[in-house]
Amino acid sequence: EVQLVESGGGLVQPGGSLRLSCAASGFTFSSYEMNWVRQAPGKGLDWVSYISSSGNTIYDADSVKGRFTISRDNAKNSLFLQMNSLRAEDTAVYYCARGPRYFDLWGRGTLVTVSS
C-alpha cells in the first residue's frame, strides 16, 4: 500500500526540541521530493519545509528558518524534521506530503504541542 506514516509528536516545553519522522512505503521514495506541512488546531494549512529527492536542495518557510531542519534517509525510506527552539505557535499537526509542486500523498499527521 502506498502510504506515509508520521511519528515523533508529543508535548514539549517552549524552547525544547523534537524530531519527527515519516516512514514511506509502497513507492520509490528516493525518486520523490518531499515536504512538511502543518496545521494548527482549527486552522488552515501551512507549508513548512521542502527537500529534493537527493536531499541536496532544501527550502524552509521563514517562520521556521534557523530552527527546523528537514532531512531524509533514502536507504531507510524516511523523512525527518528536526525542530529546535520550539514556540507555542509551532503547536500543530505535522503532515509529511509527497510532491514537488502539488502534494499528491499525505500522511495522517502527528500532533506537536508546545506548552509549559
Next chain:
Amino acid sequence: EIVLTQSPDFQSVTPKEKVTITCRASQSIGSSLHWYQQKPDQSPKLLIKYASQSISGVPSRFSGSGSGTDFTLTINSLEAEDAATYYCHQSSSLPWTFGQGTKVEIK
C-alpha cells in the same frame, strides 16, 4: 509572499446543488494552483492540480478552471460525502502558500 484569498469562507448547500469556490492570488501565478479537500479528522486529499488537471480516482463532479490570479473549484451535483473544507495552494513561488479554506456544509 503570494497571498491566496478564498471565497466564501463558508457555504451551506443542498445535495445535488452546484458549488463554486473561488481563489484569488495576490499576483499572477500562471496555472500553478492546486485544490485539496479535507474532511474532519482526515488529512488533505489532492483534487485538482495545475488549475484544471484532473486527478485519478477523484469523482468527475470536481473540476477546476482559471489562470493568472483568479481560479475556481466547481463541484457539480454536490453529494453528502463532499462535506469538507477545501483549500487552494500555489506553487508558483516560494514560500508555497495555501488559501484560508472554504468550509462546505450539507443542508
